Amino acid sequence: MSGDVAWLDAVQFNADGLVPVIAQDAGDQTILMMAWMNAEALSLTVETGQVVYYSRSRQRLWRKGESSGNVQQLRDMYLDCDGDVLVVSVEQIGGVACHTGRKSCFFKKLEEGSWQDTLPVLKSPSAMYGKKE
Amino acid sequence: MSGDVAWLDAVQFNADGLVPVIAQDAGDQTILMMAWMNAEALSLTVETGQVVYYSRSRQRLWRKGESSGNVQQLRDMYLDCDGDVLVVSVEQIGGVACHTGRKSCFFKKLEEGSWQDTLPVLKSPSAMYGKKE
Numbered sequence: 001m002s003g004d005v006a007w008l009d010a011v012q013f014n015a016d017g018l019v020p021v022i023a024q025d026a027g028d029q030t031i032l033m034m035a036w037m038n039a040e041a042l043s044l045t046v047e048t049g050q051v052v053y054y055s056r057s058r059q060r061l062w063r064k065g066e067s068s069g070n071v072q073q074l075r076d077m078y079l080d081c082d083g084d085v086l087v088v089s090v091e092q093i094g095g096v097a098c099h100t101g102r103k104s105c106f107f108k109k110l111e112e113g114s115w116q117d118t119l120p121v122l123k124s125p126s127a128m129y130g131k132k133e
Numbered sequence: 134m135s136g137d138v139a140w141l142d143a144v145q146f147n148a149d150g151l152v153p154v155i156a157q158d159a160g161d162q163t164i165l166m167m168a169w170m171n172a173e174a175l176s177l178t179v180e181t182g183q184v185v186y187y188s189r190s191r192q193r194l195w196r197k198g199e200s201s202g203n204v205q206q207l208r209d210m211y212l213d214c215d216g217d218v219l220v221v222s223v224e225q226i227g228g229v230a231c232h233t234g235r236k237s238c239f240f241k242k243l244e245e246g247s248w249q250d251t252l253p254v255l256k257s258p259s260a261m262y263g264k265k266e
Contacts, residue, residue, distance in 0.1 A: 007247050022155055022164060029162035031155060034218045046243070078239040079248055081231050085167045087239045098214050106211040106220045110179070114140050115212055 008039060012084040018054060019086055023097065026075040026089040032097035033105040035062075037086070049074050051088055068128040070094040096123050141172060145217040151187060152219055156230065159208040159222040165230035166238040168195075170219070182207045184221055201261040203227040229256050 013019050018036040025032055035053040037045065041061055044052040051072035055062040065071035072090040079086055098105040100121065107119035146152050151169040158165055168186040170178065174194055177185040184205035188195040198204030205223040212219055231238040233254065240252035 007243060010241075010248055020153055020167065022167065024164060031157060031164065031220055034153065034155065034213065077243040078251075079241040079243070080167065080238040081233050081235075081240070082238070085238075087164055100214050102214075105213040105215070105218075107214070108143075108212040110140060110210040110212070115143055118211075 005043070008043065010079060010083050011039075011042065011086070012082065013039065014084070018056070019084060021051075021053065021086045021088055023051065023072060023088050023090050023092075025103075026091055030104050031106055032072075032090070032092060032103070035064075042086075045074060045088070046077070051090060065093065068094070068096070068099070070096050070128070072097070094123070096128070099125060099128075101125050101128060138176070141176065143212060143216050144172075144175065144219070145215065146172065147217070149189075151189070152217060154184075154186065154219045154221055156184065156205060156221050156223050156225075158236075159224055163237050164239055165205075165223070165225060165236070168197075175219075178207060178221070179210070184223060198226060201227070201229070201232070203229050203261070205230070227256070229261070232258060232262075234258050234261060 011019055017038050020034060021037050022034050023032040036056060038054040041052040041054045051064045051074055053062045053064060071093040074088055074090055076089040095103060101123040102119040102121055107117055108115040109118045144152055150171050153167060154170050155167050156165040169189060171187040174185040174187045184197045184207055186195045186197060204226040207221055207223055209222040228236060234256040235252040235254055237252060240250055241248040242251045
């Protein structure tokens with residue numbers, strides 16, 4: 001970005017220095033997941049073209065796919081009217097965004113008063129993470 | 134729901150008692166907005182079939198469309214793998230989710246280092262809110 005980060009100033013981070021980020025499949029518009037970025041993760045995402053989040057549980061940068069190989073290639077990025085939520089339109093490498101091996105993390109659908117799994121497991125978590133985690 | 138709220142127990146609210154909710158157009162899958170619900174807003178949304186958020190700025194329930202008329206009719210609801218983010222698939226009455234009069238709140242697209250408006254204003258904010266706010 002060569003030091004030109006005026007676009008970054010428009011992003012309103014919360015008290016913890018984080019902004020929620022919705023990842024959407026650039027192809028069929030499926031909502032894949034929601035996670036968080038700090039300013040560094042956001043800058044790295046734009047600079048590298050691969051999505052980097054900030055893991056609140058691990059308290060460190062989280063390059064999506066660093067363990068599973070399921071990298072997210074950034075296609076487009078959108079900011080909302082208030083400047084405090086981002087959408088990243090991505091190409092989901094491997095076709096799996098969720099650590100459960102499903103395409104999307106939003107696979108539980110409310111049906112008649114209970115949550116029903118609606119998406120198939122495309123990859124086993126042990127196959128995705130067995131070697132590294 | 135007749136007192137059957139087991140589905141509600143699966144939702145992980147944050148320390149403020151809130152959960153982020155992504156609203157998606159049930160028709161063309163456009164991501165319309167992101168807002169928050171507390172347990173009461175979530176229950177009311179499911180009971181009434183119209184989306185109710187919790188406004189953090191106003192610190193009260195916010196029936197989407199209460200001022201603008203741009204109600205969101207609930208079609209489906211999804212919970213993510215961690216149970217801490219919801220997606221509501223909605224029919225956006227009036228075709229406008231954003232208070233700026235645009236279909237979606239995510240109308241600022243990052244292009245060559247700056248945010249560019251990408252969606253037309255379909256309704257003037259003064260027309261939407263002039264009489265009531």
